[in-house]
Amino acid sequence: MSLSLPGDEQLRKNAQMRAVIKRELQTRFAPEDDALRSSITRAQAAGVPLIQISPLQGKLLQVLALTCGARKILEIGALAGYSGTWLARALPADGKLISLEVSSKHAEVARATFAAAGVSERTEVRVGSALDLLPTLMPEAPFDLIFIDADKKGYPQYLDWAVRLSRVGSLIVADNVIREGRAFQTPPPDENAAGAAAYTAKLLEHPRLVSVAFPIVTDGLSEDGEAMDGIAISVVRD
Numbered sequence: 001m002s003l004s005l006p007g008d009e010q011l012r013k014n015a016q017m018r019a020v021i022k023r024e025l026q027t028r029f030a031p032e033d034d035a036l037r038s039s040i041t042r043a044q045a046a047g048v049p050l051i052q053i054s055p056l057q058g059k060l061l062q063v064l065a066l067t068c069g070a071r072k073i074l075e076i077g078a079l080a081g082y083s084g085t086w087l088a089r090a091l092p093a094d095g096k097l098i099s100l101e102v103s104s105k106h107a108e109v110a111r112a113t114f115a116a117a118g119v120s121e122r123t124e125v126r127v128g129s130a131l132d133l134l135p136t137l138m139p140e141a142p143f144d145l146i147f148i149d150a151d152k153k154g155y156p157q158y159l160d161w162a163v164r165l166s167r168v169g170s171l172i173v174a175d176n177v178i179r180e181g182r183a184f185q186t187p188p189p190d191e192n193a194a195g196a197a198a199y200t201a202k203l204l205e206h207p208r209l210v211s212v213a214f215p216i217v218t219d220g221l222s223e224d225g226e227a228m229d230g231i232a233i234s235v236v237r238d
């Protein structure tokens with residue numbers, strides 16, 4: 001029996017179908033309001049890279065935050081405040097999101113986004129390199145949820161800090177762990193892929209983490225308009 005592989009026409013149809021499904025899921029489960037949309041136009045105007053998470057990932061973060069009863073959330077990498085807005089909206093009124101950002105320009109944009117979303121009171125953007133800022137957070141720990149979405153090279157060290165800043169039952173979530181599959185190549189072909197690969201390896205051998213990862217099809221700039229990346233979710237146990 002011969003194996004029949006899909007031709008170009010079929011691949012195009014499959015990609016179209018994924019795009020339709022994604023749009024329908026997004027419309028039903030994760031509609032963006034003006035504040036979220038404004039985060040993207042603000043980012044664009046300020047020259048912040050348009051590499052924010054998808055609306056469905058944002059909604060996933062909210063479901064996860066509510067699942068672990070999050071009152072304190074830490075984000076590593078604020079960018080323009082898009083993911084931070086989804087996260088902050090899952091907090092109770094007296095909850096707190098601390099978002100670390102290395103670029104003071106991005107931090108300003110993120111603060112403007114939080115103001116537009118009406119979550120300024122429960123959010124704080126701290127500017128600096130994450131590896132400098134993370135040790136200073138120990139007095140504010142434990143965090144209920146930690147979302148890692150910064151430079152991929154730093155991911156393995158961010159994971160160490162995330163565990164230190166957690167409690168049993170905290171969730172640690174990381175964006176970009178697949179990198180179009182480059183994180184699975186041996187050796188990984190670039191330093192971002194290497195960081196993601198080291199992160200995943202560390203998760204899987206960590207005695208206190210129970211983890212899962214999912215592929216996420218993003219609206220990338222690749223020729224077919226899609227890019228495959230992924231998200232890892234870990235829960236901290238005893």
Ligand code: DHB
Pocket residue numbers: 051052053149150175176
């Ligand atoms: C890049 C970073 C991200 O966090 C992301 O979601 C996509 C791309 C990047 O640095 O290229």
Ligand code: MG
Pocket residue numbers: 051052053149150175176
């Ligand atoms: Mg990302």
